Amino acid sequence: MVVTAPPSLDADPFDEEVLRDPLALQAELRDAGPVVHLRRYDVYGLARHEQVHAALTDWQSFQSGAGVGLANFREEKPWRPPSLLLEADPPRHDAPRAVLTKILGPRALRRLRESWHAEAEALVDEVLTDREFDAVPALAQAFPLRVFPDAVGLPRDDREHLLAxxxxxxxxxxxxNGLVARGAPRVAELSGRVNAQCARDKLADGGFGARIWAAADHGDITHEQAPLVVRSLLTAGVDTTVHALAAILYALATHPGQWRRLRDDPGLARVAFDEAVRWESPVQTFFRTATTDCDIAGTTIPEGRKILMFLGAANRDPRRWDSPDAFDLSRDTSAHVGFGMGLHQCVGQHVARLEAEALLTALARRVRRIEPAGTPVRHLNNTLRAWASMPVRIHPE
Structure with missing residues (x-):
């Protein structure tokens, strides 16, 4: 095999204008080749679905344990203890993953389904007192903050800090960059509040958090690992779901034909949610680190180098999807990488789907039409594609 140097670009995927609208850069990266060298950060980029999918599923060659961000934990100290789910590989990853897979399994979701549907109905009743409102705080943020911390076992008060x-x-x-600097002054405060909520005595009996501590008592994980697993659950279980719900609300408000399809068949709620996760990709990027000299499509990535996987670009790759920029409920989304893929695939994705199913079903039952009522505003984040504000107008039955 002939090894070639990859094309090199000076583009900055973390520039605020790119974060606001990354689609043009994503297309440039895909068209440049299967591997691109990003000079600004001296990392290798993967933007095509084939290569992103392959890297996600090959944890032996592309490790998470050196960090899933730009920082290389082989050389830099992380700002907080690394996540046992996102930033660990086997064997360190195995026991925490197994515990959460069991706790968040089908039996737990069956128990939650009825109450979460009831909570969604109650929230929609509250929201429908106004015909125009901001769907981000009123629905996308309100519903996860209403039900998920309850399921974990957190007290009812003091939940807003989870988003920050x-x-x-x-x-x-x-x-x-500037986005990190803006959040830095509150890091100690926010970390302290979240870490305190992961303690055994802060968690209600019967919740996900208490069950994680019970797993430590049983010897499935250590007592030192238990609060880190609870923290991982809180970090990954709120923000990503909030932004995924905002994505589906935006998609349906701007695609009235797809909203009518959902109203005609509310059983499409989970299909609609997965298509929105593919279309918007709330988690846009993750890094890996090469554990050895790796060949990707004729390019050698040296051992120890960082690889930036563009999940959002892969989810709109025309080499994998027909009409990838279209939001279409008839699409088979089974290969999308919005929840990751392989060993590190999002362990809470079925929880997020249940939240979406509950909220969308409640809306479809009560709302004839949902439409934009103003210009939505993006919330910028180095990793997440999110909305800060989304004015909508609803037409109830």
Whole structure:
């Protein structure tokens, strides 16, 4: 095989204008080749679906344990203890993953389904007192903050800080730019509040958090690992779901034909959610680190070098998807990488799908039409594609 140097670009994927609208850069990266060298950060970029999917599923060659952000934990000290789910590889990753897979399994979701649907109905009743509102705080943020911390076992008060903490955690996966600097003054405060909520005595009996501590009592994980697993659950279980719900609300408000399809068949709620996760990719990027000299499509990535996987670009790759820029409920989304893929695939994705199913079903039952009522505003984050504001107008039955 002939080894060639990859094309080299000076583009900055973490520039605020690119974060606001990354589609043009994503297309440039895909068209440049299967591997691109990004000179600004001296990392290798993968933007095509084939290569991103392959890297996600090959944890032996592309490790998470050196950090899933730009920082290389082989050389730099992380700003907080690394996540046992996102930033660990086997064997360190195995026991925490197995515990959470069991706790968040089908039996737990069956128990939650009825109550979460009831909570969604109650929230929609509250929201429908106004015909125009901002869907981000009113629905996309309100519903996860209403039901998920309850399921974990957190007290009812003092939940808003979870969004700020998660926002900084995902910003910190990028370079130390202005977005990171803006969140830095609150890092100690937010970390302290989240870490305190992961303690055994702060968690209600029967919740996900208490069950994680029970797994430590049983010897499935250590007692030192238990609060880190709870923290991972809180970090990944709120922000990403909030932004995925905002993505589906935006998609349906701007695609009235697809909203009618969902209203005619509410059973498409989970299909619609997955298509929105593919279309918007709330998690846009993650890094890996080469464990050895790796060949990708004729390019050798040296051992120890960082690889930036563009999940959002892969999810709109025309080499994999027909009409990838279209939001289409008839699409088979089974290969999308919005939740990752392989060993590190999002362990809470079925929880997020249940939240989306509950909220979309409640809306479809009560709302004839949903449409934009103003210009939406992006919330910028180095890793997440998110909305800060989304004015909508609803037409109830």
């Amino acid at each position: 903490y998660g926002d900084h955690a995902f910003n910190a996966f990028g370079p130390p």
